[in-house]
Amino acid sequence: MEEIIRRQKRTKRFNDDFSAELKKRQEKEALIRQAEITKQKYIEQNGNPDVVDWDIDTIVGTCQDLEKNYLRLTTAPDPSTVRPLHILRQTLELLKRKWTEEQNYNYICDQFKSLRQDLTVQRIKNDFAVEVYEIHARIALEKGDLGEYNQCQSQLKQLYKLGFKGNEIEFTAYRLLYYLHTLNPKDINTLISELTPEQKKHEFIIHALGVRSAIANGNYHKLFQLYLNPPHNMACYLMDHFIERERIKALKIMTKAYLTLSISFITNELGFDSEKECINLLNSVRCPIKKDRNKEYINGKETHKIFLKKWQEITKKGIDIKGQI
Structure with missing residues (x-):
């Protein structure tokens, strides 16, 4: 009788282990199938088969970790590794505090890239997203990281067009200074033509237009006066590059x-x-x-x-x- 009971327990334990393993395998296969479906959809839309567009399939994250290292996505994101909006809000407050206290750029940049990635895969576009990109852009400017700054600026340009609130005039001035750095007259003229009369009255825009005029006219005296007396420090960080x-x-x-x-x-x-x-x-x-x-x-x-x-x-x-x- 005891032997029969032991066999029944072993059988039950085996079945439980088998069921758990089967469930894990099925979940993994489902993720792989979803990634292939996503990739195929993108190919059918004349996209690059090596670049997956996560806008096609949006997820809602369940991860509760405030800090998370950035990892480049190569397959469909797992919701359990993606933080939902309310957690991302807490993460931003933590990162602002850590930047003020520790000034560790490598850590902060990695964490902000991870935060931005979680916004992207969940297609979160709102005033909070604007705040995230603006803060990361300013930190990147302060540390001379034009690569990260430009990634943030490109997203901000789109978010402003969608009507989300932020510091659009400030970052428009930065964009003009960046075009001066890259010696890009076409984009400079396009940007200036899009400025409203009201925007042209703002001190940030007045300063950036003054820099542009001084460079165009070879007025180095005026240029360096503007460099030494900007309306905000971030302008100097951009001007440092040229x-x-x-x-x-x-x-x-x-x-x-x-x-x-x-x-x-x-x-x-x-x-x-x-x-x-x-x-x-x-x-x-x-x-x-x-x-x-x-x-x-x-x-x-x-x-x-x-x-x-x-x-x-x-x-x-x-x-x-x-x-x-």
Whole structure:
């Protein structure tokens, strides 16, 4: 009798294990089938078979973790690994606090990319999504990460068009400064033509248009005044990406107009933080610096060809465009 009971227990345990394993296998097969269906739908719409469009099949996440590392999706997302909107709101508050306290960009960038991914796979487009992309864009600008900034900016452009609330004027000004960085006159003119009279009165837009005008007219004095006195710090972070180029251009003009240029004058005129920073730039292009009675200067006639050649190299090389928007 006892042997029969033991056999029945073993049989039940085996059946339970088998049922659990069968359920796991069926769930995995269902995910694979769903991924193939999604991929096939995209191919039928003349898409790239190697790029899956998750907008076709939207999911609602169930993950409760506030922090989650970013992983590039190659198959259909599992709802158990995706955070729903109310959890994402808590995640954003956590990330804002951690950025303020720790300033760990690698961690913050990874977490924001994961947050953005969860928004994307659930097709969440609202004011909260705008806030997420704006915050990540500002952090990326502060750390000089144009790639991540542009990914955020491209999404913000679409969200603003859909009518969601955010800081559209601020990011329109950033976009204009970015186009100045990439020397993209077509996009600059298109953006300016789309500005409303009201937008043109805003200090952020006035500043960006002033930068554009100064560069177009070769007014380096005005340009560096705008660089040193922006209406907001983020404008400086974007201008940092093209300010050295404009300093070379200015020196090309100045060395043709002046017989001699003191280091102190160049430092003040071109918005350097210190004479040391100015000298570092001159040394980087092998510009000879002379000294007379403890006053350092460069000879305009002797050095003009150096800056002319450097400017030609810059314009010929072009700009490394990251995450074009």
